[in-house]
Amino acid sequence: xxxxxxxxxxxxxxxxxxxxxxxxxxxxxxxxxxxxxxxxxxxxxxxxxxxxxxxxxxxxxxxxxxxxxxxxxxxxxxxxxxxxxxxxxxxxxxxxxxxxxxxxxxxxxxxxxxxxxxxxxxxxxxxxxxxxxxxxxxxxxxxxxxxxxxxxxxxxxxxxxxxxxxxxxxxxxxxxxxxxxxxxxxxxxxxxxxxxxxxxxxxxxxxxxxxxxxxxxxxxxxxxxxxxxxxxxxxxxxxxxxxxxxxxxxxxxxxxxxxxxxxxxxxxxxxxxxxxxxxxxxxxxxxxxxxxxxxxxxxxxxxxxxxxxxxxxxxxxxxxxxx
Amino acid sequence: xxxxxxxxxxxxxxxxxxxxxxxxxxxxxxxxxxxxxxxxxxxxxxxxxxxxxxxxxxxxxxxxxxxxxxxxxxxxxxxxxxxxxxxxxxxxxxxxxxxxxxxxxxxxxxxxxxxxxxxxxxxxxxxxxxxxxxxxxxxxxxxxxxxxxxxxxxxxxxxxxxxxxxxxxxxxxxxxxxxxxxxxxxxxxxxxxxxxxxxxxxxxxxxxxxxxxxxxxxxxxxxxxxxxxxxxxxxxxxxxxxxxxxxxxxxxxxxxxxxxxxxxxxxxxxxxxxxxxxxxxxxxxxxxxxxxxxxxxxxxxxxxxxxx
Amino acid sequence: xxxxxxxxxxxxxxxxxxxxxxxxxxxxxxxxxxxxxxxxxxxxxxxxxxxxxxxxxxxxxxxxxxxxxxxxxxxxxxxxxxxxxxxxxxxxxxxxxxxxxxxxxxxxxxxxxxxxxxxxxxxxxxxxxxxxxxxxxxxxxxxxxxxxxxxxxxxxxxxxxxxxxxxxxxxxxxxxxxxxxxxxxxxxxxxxxxxxxxxxxxxxxxxxxxxxxxxxxxxxxxxxxxxxxxxxxxxxxxxxxxxxxxxxxxxxxxxxxxxxxxxxxxxxxxxxxxxxxxxxxxxxxxxxxxxxxxxxxxxxxxxxxxxxxxxxxxxxxxxxxxxxxxxxxxxxxxxxxxxxxxxxxxx
Numbered sequence: 005x006x007x008x009x010x011x012x013x014x015x016x017x018x019x020x021x022x023x024x025x026x027x028x029x030x031x032x033x034x035x036x037x038x039x040x041x042x043x044x045x046x047x048x049x050x051x052x053x054x055x056x057x058x059x060x061x062x063x064x065x066x067x068x069x070x071x072x073x074x075x076x077x078x079x080x081x082x083x084x085x086x087x088x089x090x091x092x093x094x095x096x097x098x099x100x101x102x103x104x105x106x107x108x109x110x111x112x113x114x115x116x117x118x119x120x121x122x123x124x125x126x127x128x129x130x131x132x133x134x135x136x137x138x139x140x141x142x143x144x145x146x147x148x149x150x151x152x153x154x155x156x157x158x159x160x161x162x163x164x165x166x167x168x169x170x171x172x173x174x175x176x177x178x179x180x181x182x183x184x185x186x187x188x189x190x191x192x193x194x195x196x197x198x199x200x201x202x203x204x205x206x207x208x209x210x211x212x213x214x215x216x217x218x219x220x221x222x223x224x225x226x227x228x229x230x231x232x233x234x235x236x237x238x239x240x241x242x243x244x245x246x247x248x249x250x251x252x253x254x255x256x257x258x259x260x261x262x263x264x265x266x267x268x269x270x271x272x273x274x275x276x277x278x279x280x281x282x283x284x285x286x287x288x289x290x291x292x293x294x295x296x297x298x299x300x301x302x303x304x305x306x307x308x309x310x311x312x313x314x315x316x317x318x319x320x321x322x323x324x325x326x327x
Numbered sequence: 328x329x330x331x332x333x334x335x336x337x338x339x340x341x342x343x344x345x346x347x348x349x350x351x352x353x354x355x356x357x358x359x360x361x362x363x364x365x366x367x368x369x370x371x372x373x374x375x376x377x378x379x380x381x382x383x384x385x386x387x388x389x390x391x392x393x394x395x396x397x398x399x400x401x402x403x404x405x406x407x408x409x410x411x412x413x414x415x416x417x418x419x420x421x422x423x424x425x426x427x428x429x430x431x432x433x434x435x436x437x438x439x440x441x442x443x444x445x446x447x448x449x450x451x452x453x454x455x456x457x458x459x460x461x462x463x464x465x466x467x468x469x470x471x472x473x474x475x476x477x478x479x480x481x482x483x484x485x486x487x488x489x490x491x492x493x494x495x496x497x498x499x500x501x502x503x504x505x506x507x508x509x510x511x512x513x514x515x516x517x518x519x520x521x522x523x524x525x526x527x528x529x530x531x532x533x534x535x536x537x538x539x540x541x542x543x544x545x546x547x548x549x550x551x552x553x554x555x556x557x558x559x560x561x562x563x564x565x566x567x568x569x570x571x572x573x574x575x576x577x578x579x580x581x582x583x584x585x586x587x588x589x590x591x592x593x594x595x596x597x598x599x600x601x602x603x604x605x606x607x608x609x610x611x612x613x614x615x616x617x618x619x620x621x622x623x624x625x626x627x628x629x630x631x632x633x634x635x
Numbered sequence: 636x637x638x639x640x641x642x643x644x645x646x647x648x649x650x651x652x653x654x655x656x657x658x659x660x661x662x663x664x665x666x667x668x669x670x671x672x673x674x675x676x677x678x679x680x681x682x683x684x685x686x687x688x689x690x691x692x693x694x695x696x697x698x699x700x701x702x703x704x705x706x707x708x709x710x711x712x713x714x715x716x717x718x719x720x721x722x723x724x725x726x727x728x729x730x731x732x733x734x735x736x737x738x739x740x741x742x743x744x745x746x747x748x749x750x751x752x753x754x755x756x757x758x759x760x761x762x763x764x765x766x767x768x769x770x771x772x773x774x775x776x777x778x779x780x781x782x783x784x785x786x787x788x789x790x791x792x793x794x795x796x797x798x799x800x801x802x803x804x805x806x807x808x809x810x811x812x813x814x815x816x817x818x819x820x821x822x823x824x825x826x827x828x829x830x831x832x833x834x835x836x837x838x839x840x841x842x843x844x845x846x847x848x849x850x851x852x853x854x855x856x857x858x859x860x861x862x863x864x865x866x867x868x869x870x871x872x873x874x875x876x877x878x879x880x881x882x883x884x885x886x887x888x889x890x891x892x893x894x895x896x897x898x899x900x901x902x903x904x905x906x907x908x909x910x911x912x913x914x915x916x917x918x919x920x921x922x923x924x925x926x927x928x929x930x931x932x933x934x935x936x937x938x939x940x941x942x943x944x945x946x947x948x949x950x951x952x953x954x955x956x957x958x959x960x961x962x963x964x965x966x967x968x969x970x971x972x973x974x975x976x977x978x979x980x981x982x
Contacts, residue, residue, distance in 0.1 A: 159345035162611055164573040167591060171607065174595045175353045260470035264577060267472050269596065283472070290480055301473045309468035316464065532757040535712045539752075540772055540823070541745030550771075554762050630807045631761055 124258035135201035139208025256311030429571035431506030444521025569617030665723035766804035
């Protein structure tokens with residue numbers, strides 16, 4: 005919805021129409037097959053044949069290693085630079101060129117992966133766990149609890165995504181303040197979670213509702229199985245698949261969202277390193293050192309693409325109709 | 328139908344109150360001193376503090392403040408910036424540009440996204456289908472600000488076929504590229520949604536019936552298949568228009584379009600609390616109202632949905 | 636013994652109306668396969684049957700026997716791929732439809748051959764009124780105006796005994812009860828006055844009480860209009876009053892074909908005996924239902940010899956090795972069993 009954001013919004017809150025209607029692109033829980041192991045084996049067999057799966061898995065592995073051990077990719081200190089070398093084009097020493105302070109753009113791009121990956125993975129875990137938990141509670145208990153939780157979700161869903169994130173960060177991380185990098189990463193992750201949990205809540209809630217009515221659940225309840233056990237045994241395995249697809253794609257969307265917020269100046273701030281900050285700083289110098297903007301942008305797009313591709317290939321493997 | 332609309336309107340009230348209260352609370356209540364950092368880098372002038380305290384009853388408990396603020400707002404009083412500008416006038420000046428940009432973006436999504444999605448859904452696994460799948464994947468992965476920069480640089484600076492920024496009048500022809508940038512991610516969704524929907528409905532029983540009736544293929548596809556397949560797509564487009572009407576902070580920023588998103592962003596970075604609340608409340612209102620319209624549109628498109 | 640299929644070779648130059656005794660529709664030696672990732676399923680393996688004007692042929696078989704796929708192949712609505720016609724011919728008024736252009740085939744649909752589907756709820760388009768869906772045939776195929784087409788739609792809804800047709804013509808399929816919806820489906824198939832009507836399990840999705848009404852309606856319409864009707868069903872009980880002839884299918888082949896009374900009185904194939912025995916009877920109340928043991932074969936691995944031999948109570952050595960052809964065993968009947976003559980003459 006909102007703005008530039010609307011694009012972020014489209015990516016982060018896909019395919020959920022008002023009233024919680026899931027359109028066809030939203031992963032819908034697969035019908036209970038009664039043989040989850042057989043299903044997983046099928047999906048794995050299907051996945052293994054897909055080049056898209058292997059390419060995206062490889063890229064994701066590279067980015068994860070890059071985030072955890074950036075020094076494996078470069079021995080250059082990303083903060084070290086001499087103003088004498090500023091705005092140099094690509095050279096043998098600095099493959100992607102040097103920025104305004106003469107720092108190595110390649111090294112900074114490598115180190116920039118960490119913020120994106122950490123923020124997006126934490127925000128995704130939070131979104132899926134919190135939203136999923138509320139969805140299960142809401143769907144399983146029903147009644148006024150469901151009504152209340154659903155309305156609360158509507159309230160958060162009613163905030164345009166980028167505008168909402170801007171507001172939250174504007175309040176807790178105002179421009180000009182200089183909180184620690186860790187605190188800002190946590191703030192960005194929390195604001196992404198706060199604005200995204202309604203989607204995973206709705207996915208989980210509708211999964212619970214559809215399974216709740218299934219004959220075998222009614223039978224299990226009639227036989228006296230405890231509600232907790234039923235949720236654990238039947239509902240969660242049934243919607244794991246769709247949640248997996250959703251969260252993989254969500255990581256990709258959050259990487260883009262983190263970069264957008266940093267670019268807008270309310271996310272991570274210099275001297276912290278992030279692709280969004282680099283793109284922001286580089287925009288005035290596009291003519292002088294195009295690599296300053298293009299390389300972080302290329303890494304950003306590749307990272308988002310890798311997660312979206314992984315999510316898509318799992319989705320296709322899960323859905324026989326798409327094969 | 329009338330009762331359905333009324334019921335949906337009533338349901339919107341708690342959501343609207345909840346959302347706007349959340350915004351109000353975020354801007355005015357959280358930092359403690361409501362004027363800390365509300366007037367840029369300097370401390371707020373006392374006159375402004377007095378005026379705002381008076382206007383928004385900031386010395387009263389939060390619910391009272393909120394209630395007074397909202398009743399002013401609903402009477403058309405959007406407050407003033409600390410520079411004394413009328414926020415209502417600010418919004419009125421920016422909104423038409425945002426609306427124009429949103430319409431252009433929606434047209435781009437509908438024209439390109441639908442065409443690509445329908446064609447690839449009809450010819451699964453063909454060349455075009457694979458092209459659409461790969462290119463939409465890339466569009467999905469490109470954050471708006473990256474798409475914006477690349478197109479601005481390539482078309483505006485390198486090739487010089489467009490002006491890198493949009494003029495104050497914001498003509499429709501100038502908005503085509505920004506509209507594409509704004510709609511690019513949704514365009515990819517629309518294409519994929521249409522493709523999946525067409526491919527699923529193609530094998531449905533009623534399409535088979537239409538063929539068995541001896542109807543020409545173009546009628547089977549054009550009337551029976553499309554009507555049903557496009558319901559989710561049209562609904563998505565409607566939701567997206569609601570989102571687009573919320574202003575495009577990044578796109579408007581890159582192309583320097585004087586729209587509501589840029590106004591909101593400027594208010595946020597200059598720490599104009601009053602302006603931020605008013606603009607965001609208006610945008611939430613537009614968004615919720617659009618969602619209501621989409622619900623009605625959906626019910627109108629699919630006769631199986633009953634208004635109860 | 637004469638191969639039954641030799642009886643129905645078309646004469647060149649045959650045209651409609653040249654003789655009422657000639658079959659309207661002849662399916663001959665039809666083979667259909669499904670190509671899937673797991674392998675090739677041989678769904679239809681040499682089916683031959685025909686239907687004449689004013690006659691009802693019931694095609695009977697378990698699910699997976701190929702009865703519906705044969706009908707879909709006739710209508711040209713088989714999903715291809717994965718389906719593929721691997722051989723044979725389907726002649727309408729003596730002309731092979733499989734050799735026709737797509738446009739020629741389209742013109743036969745609806746006007747020459749029409750079809751009633753099993754589940755009217757999914758077979759009718761949910762987003763258009765029933766009136767629109769019936770009237771569009773008059774508009775597109777006959778070029779009638781909207782008003783005239785709608786009047787004709789109401790007329791045909793009247794003929795299938797839908798009360799208040801004038802009002803109901805503007806309603807959507809989901810607003811009808813199951814039985815009424817099936818009547819709409821029938822009205823739609825009859826709109827263009829077809830010569831042959833294929834009814835694919837027309838009553839399976841309905842309540843038992845409604846089933847009889849729909850069956851009676853179909854029989855009445857078939858009689859009045861002198862249509863040829865192919866009634867596809869898995870329920871032997873349904874066909875007794877309606878059908879003139881019965882073709883029993885198993886594993887994509889016809890295993891027996893006979894007049895209704897012959898078939899009931901003196902079945903010529905062990906599979907038919909099994910089907911008849913599995914009908915619940917009032918005079919045997921309280922007894923265990925007799926069923927056919929085993930399951931229909933996997934169509935990717937059809938057993939050698941007679942495909943029914945693993946389930947057949949009287950299977951012998953020869954049955955596991957030789958495929959019994961469908962042979963004439965009486966003036967009006969044929970059977971594909973090595974022991975057919977023996978069975979028929981004993982009865």
